[in-house]
Amino acid sequence: MAAEGGGLPEEGLSLWLTDWKVDRRVPWLGRHVVAVIGGRAVGQIDYFLHPDGQALEVNMLRVHPDFQRQGLAGVMMDALYAAHPTAWVNHGWRTKEGSAWWNQYREPTPQRNVHNRPPAEWAAYFNAVDVAADMARNAHQNRIYNLDGRRENVYRYGERLETEAALHTSSFQPVTPVRVNPGAQPLHGPAQLVLPPAVHDFVHDRAQDPRKQATALLEFVGHGNLPHDAYWNATPQAAFAELHHEALFAGEPPEQPVTHVVFTLAPLDRPALLVASALAESVDFDQFGDIAVEVTQLSWRQADRPYQTHSAEFTPAVPAAIAPLSARQASRAYRHRYDEGGFLRAGAREPARQPFADRAGQIQAMAERLLSSQASRARAPLPQPAAPPAAVPRLPLPERQPPPPGRRM
Template identity: 70%
Template sequence: MAGGETGLPEEGLSLWLTEWKREAEDSWTGHHLLASVGGAAAGQIDFLRHPDGQAVKVVVLRVHPDFQRRGLAGVMMDALYAACPTAWINHGWRTVEGAYWWNGYRDPAPQRNVHNRPPAEWAVYFDAVEVAADKAQNAHLNGAYGLDGHRQDVYRYGERLEAEAALHAAAFRPDPPVRIDPAAQPLHGAVRLVLPPAVHDYVHDGAQDPRARAAALLEHVGHGNLPREAYWNTTRQAAFADAHREELFAQSPPGAPATHVVFTLSPLDISARPGACALATSVDFQRHPGDVAVEVTELSWRRAGRPYVTHAAGFAPAVAAAIAPFSAQDASKAYRDRYDEEGFLRVSARGNAPPFADRAAQIQAVADRLLRGRASRARTSPPRPAAPQAAVPPPQTPQRRVPGPGRRA
């Protein structure tokens, strides 16, 4: 797996796992194994993992054209095997390109490939009939293009498998999907921002008040512009992972560092919002056309290139905000009354509270301290000197005559 052996650079190659958000029909969790080279997205494996971790289904393997034929696909597949060291691996059916790649790939654990073992060993995890169909598809491609396809490892390769698969089909036990209850915990959603230089410098200045910086970020985004295309996760770290994934595929202007911002919301009920969907670890509002009124309890943010420095500030009380509607026509009356066409607070929605109303106690304490100091100085101040015997009247400034109508000055 060394870079020099695969044709990839020794430095700048990174692999990491992130969640694959999907509306599942079972309890298998979705994952992306992403590869980046020099900070650019280079390849990806999409796969599903059984809840007990003992079975994996590869769905898609893809490599960016700029990084093909350099061994990256093999590096990613080896990493998947290493991440699931005891699991059954189901590679499914292959395309023509996939068949050629598999023909040259060295399977690190052929004994864990379900295509190489009898269904009685793995049929509880995978539908035996479906696996037989995938094997038949792969056998056809191998025969059509003259590929070996690791024939010596494949169990009963090329023989009719329908009858045997049918014997074990009943062993397959699909589990029902697991979905979160959005009303049971806070939700976290991320947005990737390229801020104006002055705003960027201010919000990342650790010497400034974090709550004021969080308020400035919220004002910059707009209270009615919380991201509707974000997945709202059960953890803040999952939201930051979403932002990092977007970072890999984003095209930023040169010299403009991005900021990843995570909004933390109070628990909310989605039952009355058509199209909103609870997934295994997140909530998807993308198919709900209207706005969603929420309460922001905390903001967290970090520079894209410095994930180890995270700024955060809480709001007490929570700040009323909204996930943006799909379009202006889909906005509710309450949203239109509170936010303008661009999603920013209307003047009327800001209320008539005087400036610094939330700092009344602090200001009063300062005023009391000043008054106490003034009284103390009055008690200890020296007596004033006696007034002079003859006071000299101050000089009077001569008044200028103002000409009346018809007169010259």
């Protein structure tokens, strides 16, 4: 994966800002900056973003060994600053390698780094004592490894570090976590599939009926096999992004074509049970057994062709289930409807829906009105036929004369 010439390639490098699923106990939003070269992730910054977008904390910066010491970390960090141009930035504490990198990195706007400003300015976002501890740890690392550490920018406390920091701890404003409500909105779950050639060709043929393609995909997966170990997202775009992020870090591309599928569910009828597993922008069902759901839509595309997305709606919604973590966790209702593989049992298949099944009352009322109208017409006297009109004399047609001599027809 090493770039020729000992530097980053001039073309083919892209940066992607995407979602990061963080622990539900973390009230801030998770985000990634991912560096991509040649269709593979070669670097990443993980960070937390305050819900109001005005503060962020870097959690980890890493670069693939083949691309280290080529400026990629600085490119990603510059992009992070550019993505949040007015936010306070907290870099936390650094490892030995991180301290060496920071020693040569030039911040675009060092005045937004909380280590370079007094706590009175940013203490509402970060615990001042924690920041002071990180600063002390970084200073210790710099002394050990004889590094400058950009010390000209670091804020100089007038008092002892911990004393001044303690003055501002009361300014810190904890964040109330934001949670997705699975009972009030659709959820979108991702799945990565390697389909048999015949199924793959059928579901990606744009000349086919999308509803039949979606039905074939659902039959292949199994109605009881909707993914339990995936995050169910608030938007289909986030579900597709999760699949793309996984593919970027998958190493060598698979030999067979991969299909990315997103299942869309109707709002669930047990939100109180599931709210404990909800994150800010997704829901994690991993700790639950099977969950009965209704699939309202399927979207799918080839992993290497994200610009060609197929989609089909199910009207009415199709009953299905998020698979249990193991067969032992399956409920009685699940075992009655699905076999050990998560496929519909023969007796559990939905009967063919009649097009007017839900309009029986309307049809009966219309039939009664028609019969009543027919009966009233039968009782009414028949109208007398009118006298035939007088014959109208016709003028005789003129006889056709032969053409004069010398004239042709």
